[in-house]
Amino acid sequence: MVGDVTVSSYYFPFSEQGGQAALQASAEAVSVYSNRYGAYPHKTLSLVMGDFNDGMEYSAFFYLSRDFYSLYDGTPANYLTFVAVHETSHQWWFEQVGNDQAEQPWIDESLATYSERVYYENIHPDLINWWWSYRIDFYKPQGFVDIPIYDGLGFRPYTNAAYFQGAHFLEELRARIGDEAFFAFLQDYLAQSRGKIVTANDFFRILKEHTSTDYSDIVRQYFQNIY
Numbered sequence: 001m002v003g004d005v006t007v008s009s010y011y012f013p014f015s016e017q018g019g020q021a022a023l024q025a026s027a028e029a030v031s032v033y034s035n036r037y038g039a040y041p042h043k044t045l046s047l048v049m050g051d052f053n054d055g056m057e058y059s060a061f062f063y064l065s066r067d068f069y070s071l072y073d074g075t076p077a078n079y080l081t082f083v084a085v086h087e088t089s090h091q092w093w094f095e096q097v098g099n100d101q102a103e104q105p106w107i108d109e110s111l112a113t114y115s116e117r118v119y120y121e122n123i124h125p126d127l128i129n130w131w132w133s134y135r136i137d138f139y140k141p142q143g144f145v146d147i148p149i150y151d152g153l154g155f156r157p158y159t160n161a162a163y164f165q166g167a168h169f170l171e172e173l174r175a176r177i178g179d180e181a182f183f184a185f186l187q188d189y190l191a192q193s194r195g196k197i198v199t200a201n202d203f204f205r206i207l208k209e210h211t212s213t214d215y216s217d218i219v220r221q222y223f224q225n226i227y
């Protein structure tokens with residue numbers, strides 16, 4: 001239980017340790033994101049061990065690859081933990097704030113990836129540097145954040161750009177405008193966008209309402225379109 005939200009983890013008996021760890025991380029993430037972003041919109045969240053090679057989000061529900069359970073090492077420094085909290089954050093970025101996932105996939109995926117960092121800084125702050133190097137910079141991410149999936153990039157160049165460069169963009173933006181403005185923006189972005197399908201223009205319009213600091217050089221560095 002996280003407040004009045006019931007979090008359930010479904011797994012096979014041979015993955016007891018991972019199944020419990022994914023449950024713990026997801027419950028912690030519901031608490032962190034409720035505090036940082038806004039309320040969780042459902043009374044339940046179910047995470048289910050899946051037989052395909054990644055995580056996948058749905059409403060109040062997500063799959064986690066069985067491979068993450070197999071590789072789980074008993075610590076929070078692994079794929080099981082950060083993909084569990086990534087998929088949990090999609091209950092804010094995708095489930096509450098919708099976007100065109102083909103034309104502007106960065107809108108939910110950059111925030112979901114950055115939410116992994118927000119989870120670690122609140123629950124396991126000693127692992128922030130590990131997360132940046134193992135999860136993000138190991139792949140030497142490059143490319144523009146705002147690519148459509150139709151650009152024909154493979155899985156790695158696509159995730160490098162939309163997810164990992166997206167996380168770097170949000171980190172630089174946060175450092176530039178400050179924590180207070182950054183999280184006030186995210187809370188207002190959620191409040192104004194809840195139940196809607198937003199575009200990049202909405203993201204930057206609401207951002208502008210929360211800071212007078214010039215961040216245009218960061219946008220030019222990370223985006224191919226002009227915002």
Ligand SMILES: [Zn+2]
Binds near residue numbers: 086090109112
């Ligand atoms: Zn995602």
